[in-house]
Amino acid sequence: MAERLRSSRTAALVAVLLLRRMALLVVLLVMTFLAVEILPADAARATLGFEASPAELAARRRQLGLDQPVAVRFLHWMRGLATGDLGVSARGRQVWDIVGQPFQNTLVLGALALVLTVLAALALGSLAVLRPGKLLDRGVRSLSTMILTLPEFVVANGLIVVFALGLHLLPSVTVTSSSGKPASPAMLVLPILALAMRQIGWNTRIVRSALAEQLPAPHVDSAIMDGLPRHRILIHYMLPGALPTIAAGVATSVGMVLGGVVAVETIFNFPGIGAVLVEAIRNRDAPLVAAVVALTGLVITVVLMASDLVRAWAVGRKP
Amino acid sequence: MKRVLRLLPALAVILLAVVGPLFAAHSSTEPVTAPYALPGPGTPLGGDQVGRDVLSRLLIGGRDLMIASALIAVIVTGLAAILGAVAALRPRLGAVIEQTADLLILLPVALGIMVIGVAWPGSGRIPVIVAAIVLGTPFAFRVAAAAAAPVAASGFVEVASARGERTLSLVIREILPNLRATLLTLLGLRFIEAVYVVATASFLEVGAQPPTADWALMIRENADGTLLNPWAVLAPSLAIAVLTVSVSLAFDVLTPQARNRMVTRL
Numbered sequence: 001m002a003e004r005l006r007s008s009r010t011a012a013l014v015a016v017l018l019l020r021r022m023a024l025l026v027v028l029l030v031m032t033f034l035a036v037e038i039l040p041a042d043a044a045r046a047t048l049g050f051e052a053s054p055a056e057l058a059a060r061r062r063q064l065g066l067d068q069p070v071a072v073r074f075l076h077w078m079r080g081l082a083t084g085d086l087g088v089s090a091r092g093r094q095v096w097d098i099v100g101q102p103f104q105n106t107l108v109l110g111a112l113a114l115v116l117t118v119l120a121a122l123a124l125g126s127l128a129v130l131r132p133g134k135l136l137d138r139g140v141r142s143l144s145t146m147i148l149t150l151p152e153f154v155v156a157n158g159l160i161v162v163f164a165l166g167l168h169l170l171p172s173v174t175v176t177s178s179s180g181k182p183a184s185p186a187m188l189v190l191p192i193l194a195l196a197m198r199q200i201g202w203n204t205r206i207v208r209s210a211l212a213e214q215l216p217a218p219h220v221d222s223a224i225m226d227g228l229p230r231h232r233i234l235i236h237y238m239l240p241g242a243l244p245t246i247a248a249g250v251a252t253s254v255g256m257v258l259g260g261v262v263a264v265e266t267i268f269n270f271p272g273i274g275a276v277l278v279e280a281i282r283n284r285d286a287p288l289v290a291a292v293v294a295l296t297g298l299v300i301t302v303v304l305m306a307s308d309l310v311r312a313w314a315v316g317r318k319p
Numbered sequence: 320m321k322r323v324l325r326l327l328p329a330l331a332v333i334l335l336a337v338v339g340p341l342f343a344a345h346s347s348t349e350p351v352t353a354p355y356a357l358p359g360p361g362t363p364l365g366g367d368q369v370g371r372d373v374l375s376r377l378l379i380g381g382r383d384l385m386i387a388s389a390l391i392a393v394i395v396t397g398l399a400a401i402l403g404a405v406a407a408l409r410p411r412l413g414a415v416i417e418q419t420a421d422l423l424i425l426l427p428v429a430l431g432i433m434v435i436g437v438a439w440p441g442s443g444r445i446p447v448i449v450a451a452i453v454l455g456t457p458f459a460f461r462v463a464a465a466a467a468a469p470v471a472a473s474g475f476v477e478v479a480s481a482r483g484e485r486t487l488s489l490v491i492r493e494i495l496p497n498l499r500a501t502l503l504t505l506l507g508l509r510f511i512e513a514v515y516v517v518a519t520a521s522f523l524e525v526g527a528q529p530p531t532a533d534w535a536l537m538i539r540e541n542a543d544g545t546l547l548n549p550w551a552v553l554a555p556s557l558a559i560a561v562l563t564v565s566v567s568l569a570f571d572v573l574t575p576q577a578r579n580r581m582v583t584r585l
Contacts, residue, residue: 020421021421024418024421024422024425025425027422028422028425028426032426032434035434035435145567145568145571146564146567146568149511149514149515149563149564149566149567150559150560150563150564151514151515151518151519151522151535151559151563152519153518153519153522153535153538153539154518154538154556154559154560157538157542157545157552157553157556158556158560160545161545161549161552161553165545165546165549252424255424255425255427256427258427258430259427259428259429259430260427260429262429262430262433262519262523263429263519263522263523266522266523267542277430277433278433278523281433281434289434292430293426293430293434296425296426296427296430297425297426300424300425300427301425304424
């Protein structure tokens with residue numbers, strides 16, 4: 001009885017947590033819409049050029065719906081978002097047609113960078129925690145601190161000089177095929193590495209300290225006393241307890257990766273959402289900028305919710 | 320002595336960036352050699368995309384980055400310290416700022432900088448600095464608030480509060496002095512983060528504008544000529560790397576921490 005009561009209370013708490021994340025996403029959308037709203041030049045002017053006559057400008061404003069009050073336009077936009085309609089860009093194209101394929105490309109790039117980050121961070125963090133205070137541990141810690149301070153565009157240039165210009169191993173420029181995707185998988189390698197490097201540094205530190213916190217726990221103690229093999233202790237006795245912290249770290253990395261893609265995609269000429277954003281801002285294309293921020297915020301919200309669930313699950317498991 | 324040695328790289332880089340402009344042999348805006356010329360007499364690092372001296376631009380291009388980053392780091396840490404201490408005394412305010420932090424997580428810094436940087440009338444570094452402060456403070460606040468909470472709950476703060484001291488006086492006289500170590504670490508982290516934000520913004524052409532000499536902008540402008548004169552890109556890349564790495568090492572040394580608390584057990 002008490003058990004069921006506790007689990008239903010946990011479920012209610014999780015629901016509140018998730019609803020709060022959704023509410024925050026809506027607030028972000030309102031703020032983005034308003035920020036883009038106060039852009040100095042408006043979309044009608046940006047798309048017509050400075051020679052346009054006042055009559056042409058007024059017509060274009062009416063066509064884009066810019067003559068309606070902000071609140072009306074925002075509600076209209078939000079209603080569209082809920083049904084997957086991102087609206088029409090300042091140049092009159094469907095926003096989804098412009099954003100769709102690049103968004104998928106960026107998601108592939110970001111997801112692969114994240115997979116690499118998780119694998120590398122788990123491996124390095126575990127190696128370090130198995131030999132606390134030894135050379136390997138100190139080396140991993142210093143190296144991860146150093147890497148995590150480097151901006152992506154600096155890492156990217158280093159990679160290009162070494163692997164593309166020096167060794168001629170990998171392409172430094174992404175060529176887009178007619179389908180809108182990168183023409184070959186090899187073109188993804190350097191962008192993934194450039195994106196992942198900083199996150200590997202950040203997450204290795206988190207994994208190491210989260211695992212180290214588990215060392216004094218009683219069940220780890222008895223496992224050591226029983227003489228279980230190290231890798232067994234690490235995976236079955238320490239990792240489960242460290243998981244919530246690690247999940248929160250990786251969730252934070254998703255936001256940093258989606259921020260990092262703007263610079264990385266610019267360097268490698270990668271056909272992703274960062275490139276769309278740069279172009280949209282140059283054109284003062286409000287609906288496009290808002291769509292990019294909305295999609296990014298949505299992805300981060302989903303990931304944070306997943307990390308909330310992992311934490312709730314881990315807390316629920318505790319005796 | 321060993322500690323001083325580990326502080327030296329950071330001090331050297333900062334000093335070089337600040338007094339560097341005095342040693343620039345050439346103008347940072349006028350061409351003195353051929354575009355992407357290889358290193359030669361008078362131009363030890365060669366020329367950039369219009370033939371300006373890379374070494375001179377390197378010596379000049381770090382100062383503004385450094386000043387902007389230091390400004391952001393000091394303001395963000397100061398704001399976070401005061402807000403964190405107030406939040407520890409007045410939990411309701413703390414909850415509001417906590418919500419803001421959860422909100423701003425949804426907006427990656429690079430995206431936020433671009434949106435704010437473009438919405439701002441005019442261009443230059445001011446919008447980048449403002450955006451970095453607005454987007455950075457809530458995260459720094461979390462660290463400061465977490466450190467301030469146990470101090471605010473301690474006996475001497477209660478005594479001072481019972482004595483009738485005002486919130487501001489409690490914050491400044493009782494709480495902040497006890498957060499020194501945390502705030503020093505925070506200052507170092509915020510400086511590195513600020514360098515990241517300001518440099519990335521310049522790289523994305525929000526912030527420093529051509530023909531200003533700026534390390535990040537140099538990397539962007541000379542990317543096409545990496546094969547012709549690698550130094551035009553490598554030198555500013557290395558400069559940024561050396562700056563962030565050396566500063567992070569320096570703050571690592573400065574902050575007293577429980578090192579190797581863990582006993583070898585496995």
